[in-house]
Amino acid sequence: MKETVLDVLMYLFESFVDSDDEPEPDRNELREELERAGFRDREIDRALDWLDGLNASEMLSTVAGPRSTTVRIFDRFEQERLDSSCRGYLLHLEQVGILTPTQRELVIDRLLALDDTDIDIEQVKWVIMMLLFSQPGQEQAYARMADLVFADDPGWLH
Incomplete structure (x- = not known):
């Protein structure tokens, strides 16, 4: 079974989003x-590192200023990894107020x-x-x- 980092993260998210245990x-x-769930060490390490990066980035989100009226330009690397539908979706969520800049x-x-090359x-x-759940x-x-x-x-979450 070939799991990705996102598979591991989604498993954790499913397991803990409705949990009454410590947050x-x-x-x-x-x-x-x-x-215990059967994930391989490599994916576990990468997922835990990803979560560490998320936790480290939380400090930045607390200093978010007012909403910006600037236009986000994606660099070449970002354009290669995030297709136009992904980029457009992110910008849409910002425009409707779900995400801050x-x-x-x-x-x-x-x-x-x-x-992942195919985001x-x-x-x-x-x-x-x-x-959003982590903030x-x-x-x-x-x-x-x-x-x-x-x-x-x-029917995804119970």
Whole structure:
């Protein structure tokens, strides 16, 4: 079975989003849970590193200023990794107020950190969900995003 980093992250997200346990299990608990679930060490390490990057980037999101009226220009590397539909979707979510410009940048950073050459809209949606879920005070944005994600697949979460 070939799992990707996003598969591991989605498993964790599914496991802990509705959990009443402590909000942030430690790295060892996460590793043990993922090993029990059958994920390989390499993907576990990469997923935990990805989460560390998300946690490190949370500090940046707390200093987000007012909404910007500037236009985001994607560099060549970003354009190669994120097709026009992904880029357009990110910009749309910013325009409708689900993402701030800082959060958009964090999402782009975390998408590129997946090291996946074929990033699609579904991956973008799940990275946004994980980012918003991890940030205090983003409950409304998370709920709006969840409505968009689960409208396409209502039976996914229980």
